[in-house]
Amino acid sequence: MTRTTRALLSVALAVALAAGCGSASGSAGAGPEVTELRYQGSVGAVTFPELAQDLGYLGNITLKWVGNTISGPQDIQSVATGQTDFGGAFNGAIIKLVGAGAPIKAVIGYYGSDADSYIGYYVADGSTIKGPRDLIGKKIGVNTLGAHLEAALKEYLRRGGLTPQEIEKVQLVVVPPVNTEQALRQGQIDVAALSGVLRDKALERGGIHPLFKDVDLFGSFTAGSVVLTRRFIERNPATTRRFVEAFAKAIDWTRTHSRDEVIARYKQIIARRHRNEDATTVGFWKSSGVHGKGGLIAPREFQTWIDWLQREGEIKPGQVRLSDLYTNAFNPFGTGGAA
Known part of the structure; x- marks a missing residue:
């Protein structure tokens, strides 16, 4: 058993224990939905939710920064164990965590590789x-x-x-x-x-x-997605929809505005959040690499890694299905609802 597999199994056990202890999240039809979302950021960089908040897309949703991370697997493990409400990682890492029993689901793509970002x-x-x-x-x-x-x-x-x-x-x-x-x-x-x-x-x-x-x-592809727990989605459907819509619109904003405009906005956001960071690095920003419009997730962006993980012996054939991994149901670009 690899170190990664052992770690993921430990996370899955922690998730099961956490689920048994209940959650602070609201539930549909049983009280107000959660509107403050905890997350991890990145030093000297701006995430799409942070951009969405600055652009006013999040509405009544607020973000609570709890620290920074440099590891996608750690970021989504924090979501699975209830330390944060959303996080993002490489799609292969999401597959392994779901395969280990974590009840998470990808709702939007957030980074990828293309001619500018790779x-x-x-x-x-x-x-x-x-x-x-x-x-x-x-x-x-x-x-x-x-x-x-x-x-x-x-x-x-x-x-x-x-x-x-x-x-x-x-x-x-x-x-x-x-x-x-x-x-x-x-x-x-x-x-x-x-x-x-x-x-x-x-x-x-x-x-x-x-x-x-x-x-x-x-080739060009979306490589990583943002996840929520299934429990959060079920209990907070309106918040989930607003969050994903705002996220998708923020991705599209970076595509419909010039590189100079994006960089200027990022520098302003970094300056206003007062985290003692150097904002010069965002001056090198070129693209997010997200392939699908508004972060829409394509089946191949998970199937490629399912096949790879099966070849590597990390998961068994049939252990994880595409329907277990992601949904585009909350993304307005999937139905042409975002202009």
């Missing part, structure tokens, strides 16, 4: 690493285990002809994203998985080049 796996100029087989015995720096970066890397290795036994010899090293470039340049790791502003800053400094990118393997 995960790149970088090596130092002059490195002897030229292809998949050269990674055997090497160290690859990733932000967390069991998520997007690991999945894309293992797919690259599989397509490169490596056997499962050879893939096991490729070492994944967890490194905080802000330290990954430095770890590569100092020789502590052989490959650095970089994205967004950290990738762009590293490329500006030179001396590194890409080995491969996730878009080379999968």
Whole structure:
């Protein structure tokens, strides 16, 4: 049993215990719905719910920031155990958590990969690493285990002809994203998985080049989704609908406004929330990479990872169904309701 699987099973047990203890959430027909949503943010970045709140899309819903995270799996585990009300992660991580028994459901896509926003796996100029087989015995720096970066890397290795036994010899090293470039340049790791502003800053400094990118393997796709618990959705249907609608409209706002407008708005939001952050990083923003309009989730964006996890032996065939994983029912772009 892998470390990731053990952790997810522990989370599933905690979820079951928490469910037995009740919840502070409201319930349809049995009292007012919850309108304050707890969440984790990201240092020097603006999430779509934060943008939606700033644009006035959330209406009577308020957000309560409880801290920051750099790990998608940790973010959705916090939702599953009741520490937060919503969180987001790589779709493969959502599948594993649902497969472990957590009663969560994805309601909207929030990040992805395209020509402007992607995960790149970088090596130092002059490195002897030229292809998949050269990674055997090497160290690859990733932000967390069991998520997007690991999945894309293992797919690259599989397509490169490596056997499962050879893939096991490729070492994944967890490194905080802000330290990954430095770890590569100092020789502590052989490959650095970089994205967004950290990738762009590293490329500006030179001396590194890409080995491969996730878009080379999968094309443009939404990679991660935001989840709520099934209990929350059932007890707070109006809040869920308003939250997803506002989220979807915020995604669309970034697509229908210029890059300069988006960056300016993000900097204003960061300045107003007073978290002692450096807002210069958002100046590198290019796109969210979300593929579906308004964050609509496509079946293949989960089926791809169901198939991959079955090949990896992380889940059994039939253990998780698409209908267990996500819904577009609350997204107005699914019915043409958002203009």
